Amino acid sequence: MTLKLGVPSKGRLMDKTFDWFAAHGITMTRTGSDREYAAKVDGADLELVLLSAGEIPRELQAGRIHLGVTGSDLVRERIPSWQDVVKELQPLGFGHADLIIAVPACWVDVVTLDDLDAAAAAFRATHGHRLRIATKYHRLVREFLQDAGVADYQLVDSQGATEGTVKNMTAEAVADITSTGDTLRANHLAILTDGLIHRSQAVLFKSKTADWSGDARSILDDLLDNLPG
DSSP, X not given: OOEEEEEEOSHHHHHHHHHHHHTTTOEEEEESOTTSOEEEEESSSEEEEEEOTTTHHHHHHHXXXXXXXXXXXXXXXXXXXXXXXXXXXXXXXXXXXXXXXXXXXXXXXXXXXXXXXXXXXXXXXXHSSOEEEEESOHHHHHHHHHHHTOOSEXXXXXXSOGGGTTXXXXXXXXXXXXXXXXXXXXXXXXXXXXXXXXXXOEEEEEESSSOOTTTHHHHHHHHHHTSOO
16 A cells, blocks of 8 residues: 655745655655656655645645645644644745734734724624735634634635735735735735744644555654654
């Protein structure tokens, strides 16, 4: 039996994943053209499945792959009760980004979540509709704001260029991933002092719903013996 490992299919995340495993004696090589999603592995009994980072949580949840490398933010956002479905085996130390809430920098009196709650109530009273927060992380943001007691807002979907939604007047605030904060500052947005929702990084996940019968567990044990931690 061979374990199926889902890894990002292109870009920096794929390169970093290949480099990380290579540093631990497992060589991954993409085969064929850039349009072919095929790869081979030397040093472990693994079958690589090349997927987008966003598809990997779905495949882990369905049990169609045994292991997967993707962002911890994506697993938490896309898998309800994720800890019942997958297990974090190893943080990989790359792909770092923070999921945060940011507001226009000109809102000098809105610095904390309590301030945002007050601003949202005032906004609704003035404009007759709820303050809009643009994001693609609906589950994580909703749970975070609920826990913080923030009300009178609505989430609007944004799958790209979220930081520009305030300038384009399709939202009043944003909840998005940032690594350096440069794009937020360029769009005149400021992160709330207590607006950190999740610190994300690439993680090696194990599916709890995949078929672990036969020698699958021993293959996993052999793999983990070669990895740090």
